[in-house]
Amino acid sequence: MTITHSQEAFTKAQELIPGGVNSPVRAFKSVGGIPRFIARGEGAYLIDIDDNAYVDYVQSWGPLIFGHRDESIENAVIDAVKHGLSFGAPTQAESDLASLIISLYDSIEKVRFVSSGTEAVMSAIRLARGFTGRDDIVKFTGCYHGHSDALLVQAGSGAATFGTPSSPGVPADFTKHTLLADYNDIESVKACFASSEGIACVIIEPIAGNMGLVPANKDFLAQVRTLCDEHGALLLFDEVMSGFRACLHGAESITGTKPDLVTLGKVIGGGMPVGAFGGRGDIMAHLSPEGGVYQAGTLSGNPVAMAAGLASLGKLNTNRRIFGVLEARATRLMNGFSDAAKKHNIGLQTDVRGSMFGFFFSDDEVTNFSQALKSDTARFAVFHAAMLEAGFYFACSQFETGFISTAITDTMIEATIDAAEKIFGAL
DSSP states (O other), X not given: OOOHHHHHHHHHHHHHSGGXXXXXXXXXXXXXXXXXXXXEEEBTEEEEXXXXXXXXXXXXXXXXXXXXXXXXXXXXXXXXHHHOSOOSSOOHHHHHHHHXXXXXXXXXXXXXXXXXXXXXHHHHHHHHHHHHTOOEEEEETTOOOOSOGGGOBSOOHHHHHTTOSBOXXXXXXXXXXXXXXXXXXXXXXXXXXXXXXXXXXXXXXTEEOSSSSEEOOHHHHHHHHHHHHHHTOEEEEEOTTTBTTTBSSOTHHHHOOOOSEEEEEGGGGBTBSOEEEEEOHHHHTTBTTTSXXXXXXXXXXXXXXXXXXXXXXXXXXXXXXXXHHHHHHHHHHHHHHHHHHHHTTOOOEEEEETTEEEEESOSSOOOSHHHHHTSOHHHHHHHHHHHHHTTEEOOSSTTSOEEOOTTXXXXXXXXXXXXXXXXXXXX
């Protein structure tokens, strides 16, 4: 496999863009090698500018449930573009998508669209503070909720990849109201409540995808819900990654715990830039212009993004069996990896939630961030490079989640397992 054109493009990009990329993990810093510059996507495949094809297990970090260039989503976008790119005024499509989301999520009574997951979380936390009149928030080590200042503390995802639990440029005054707890450890949450004079909300990824795939324990979430109720705090589920990926009706339907607010992104735009936050009607009523908590955005509810989202979620809603098919393929992939690793005496931990999957090179179960950090990232880097060379595109960090699309066939899954077994043998 030759990557001459990607090498040239990356060299040029570094002269123009910090690190040569517009999102840090893309730089391949933690896995080594040269990032592939993509020319196009076709179904299950990414094709780089050297014309190499890769089975894509990243799917634009989640939103492409139907793979690249799905015809119905593509047609919806083209039709929307013909009517205009942006209006800065209300459209019927916003209400249509809002209605669909509300019908599928029991915990969402009203929803506000924004342009990114970071913006959704930032706005939801402001709303929680405005509703409760409190300043403190609780987040969990290893959960990534976007790069707004108050949340860039002990974050996972790219921050974990680069070994920086917090970022220079974030004043201490911006994070002094952010209390840290350990994922799946209720005693650490109790300690946060004991040390605070007033917690506005607890924010958590109920299915964490930014320290690798690490689901929250059901009993743990139920106990967090009880603590929030006892102290008058709100519970905020960050489902920017897992929303409509793990299942159709949100993490609440899997965990049995109902949040007060939910943040969404990625999937609800079918690949277009979009985010959203929603929840109980009495809380959402505090949002401007109905209430006093201000949030605004010129491109919020962008008509092209709304069209893509309606097409994508509409297909999911009318073809609900898709989730079972995708979960079966993700399970087959992870079972195949696990069997191959055992054959070659390699410690590997795997997990699946719907069309999301994750694996760690570790002998021990991973239930929190500190355990994730003990995984063998050097081994992952070797595995990643070898799989890429074999034509399989996985996330370029140990601390990310993989995704299955409907375009990925059973035959592709088996080919991926075969390639992984050969690499495990070499390892």
